[in-house]
Amino acid sequence: MLLAIDCGNTNTVFSIWDGKSFIATWRTSTEWQRTADQYYVWLSTLMEFQKIDVAINEVIISSTVPRVVFNLRVLSDRYFNCRPLVVGKPDCLLPQPPRVDEGTQVGPDRVVNAAGAFDRHSGNLIVVDFGTATTFDVVDTDGAYVGGVIAPGVNLSLEALHNAAAALPHVDISKPQRVVGTNTVACMQSGVFWGYIGLVREICARIKAERGVPMQVIATGGLAPLFQQAENLFDAFEDDLTMHGLTVIHKYNKDNT
Ligand SMILES: Nc1ncnc2c1ncn2[C@@H]1O[C@H](COP(=O)(O)OP(=O)(O)OP(=O)(O)O)[C@@H](O)[C@H]1O
Ligand SMILES: CC(C)(CO)[C@@H](O)C(=O)NCCC(=O)O
Numbered sequence: 001m002l003l004a005i006d007c008g009n010t011n012t013v014f015s016i017w018d019g020k021s022f023i024a025t026w027r028t029s030t031e032w033q034r035t036a037d038q039y040y041v042w043l044s045t046l047m048e049f050q051k052i053d054v055a056i057n058e059v060i061i062s063s064t065v066p067r068v069v070f071n072l073r074v075l076s077d078r079y080f081n082c083r084p085l086v087v088g089k090p091d092c093l094l095p096q097p098p099r100v101d102e103g104t105q106v107g108p109d110r111v112v113n114a115a116g117a118f119d120r121h122s123g124n125l126i127v128v129d130f131g132t133a134t135t136f137d138v139v140d141t142d143g144a145y146v147g148g149v150i151a152p153g154v155n156l157s158l159e160a161l162h163n164a165a166a167a168l169p170h171v172d173i174s175k176p177q178r179v180v181g182t183n184t185v186a187c188m189q190s191g192v193f194w195g196y197i198g199l200v201r202e203i204c205a206r207i208k209a210e211r212g213v214p215m216q217v218i219a220t221g222g223l224a225p226l227f228q229q230a231e232n233l234f235d236a237f238e239d240d241l242t243m244h245g246l247t248v249i250h251k252y253n254k255d256n257t
């Protein structure tokens with residue numbers, strides 16, 4: 001059974017894939033200090049709690065934080081007796097290598113999103129991922145990642161206001177009733193929420209104009225539904241896109257080595 005690990009700058013998601021569907025998904029904060037033993041205690045406790053009695057014998061990892069990979073490798077080796085596939089390393093094949101400027105290290109999450117979205121929708125896509133950063137990944141007709149956009153994440157933008165301005169509190173994102181806020185929190189939420197609606201709309205429009213072809217916009221990440229409910233910005237929303245991409249890349253490697 002396959003364990004797929006998607007390690008972002010804020011959260012790390014573990015999912016177990018039985019070849020047809022994900023039988024469990026768990027999330028923890030990303031901390032590079034966490035050891036293989038700590039991961040295993042946490043994972044095995046959750047598996048026991050949910051009565052998931054399966055043998056994990058394959059692992060695939062995508063990590064935007066290079067430092068965490070070491071302990072995840074130890075986890076695979078020590079507890080699952082296997083060598084993990086790590087997206088972005090030379091021994092992990094990709095269905096289509098990214099076409100970007102020489103020397104660019106594309107975030108593995110973006111490469112994985114491109115593979116997952118292409119598998120479900122085929123080409124000419126914009127994948128919008130609302131994580132720590134909000135990324136836009138452009139996927140060509142052959143499935144290659146060919147570039148995109150990196151914008152500050154929603155929570156990061158709110159935190160930046162709070163951190164930089166003494167009078168601005170910590171605020172969670174939500175859709176404000178009005179654009180004109182009549183208190184500090186409402187003003188901040190309006191700036192970030194409606195600012196983001198504009199950002200997403202403008203960037204997608206400009207990508208489509210620049211590419212000159214019809215493109216589908218696929219959204220993923222925890223905050224995507226909030227924006228989708230407000231304005232219908234996306235053609236599809238897929239919660240598990242990164243995880244799906246990991247299974248696609250894992251299968252590609254099995255079939256081609
Ligand atoms: N309505 C909401 N308000 C605030 N936060 C939310 C809401 N809905 C979901 N979230 C949070 O949004 C975050 C999105 O998760 P996601 O995995 O997409 O990105 P992340 O974990 O923040 O970033 P990264 O993948 O870069 O680590 C999660 O932390 C989730 O708890
Ligand atoms: C942009 C993030 C932080 C989004 O998770 C990640 O994909 C990353 O670290 N990327 C490296 C730079 C790039 O993708 O071009």
Ligand SMILES: [K+]
Pocket residue numbers: 008109129130131132221242
């Ligand atoms: K993510």
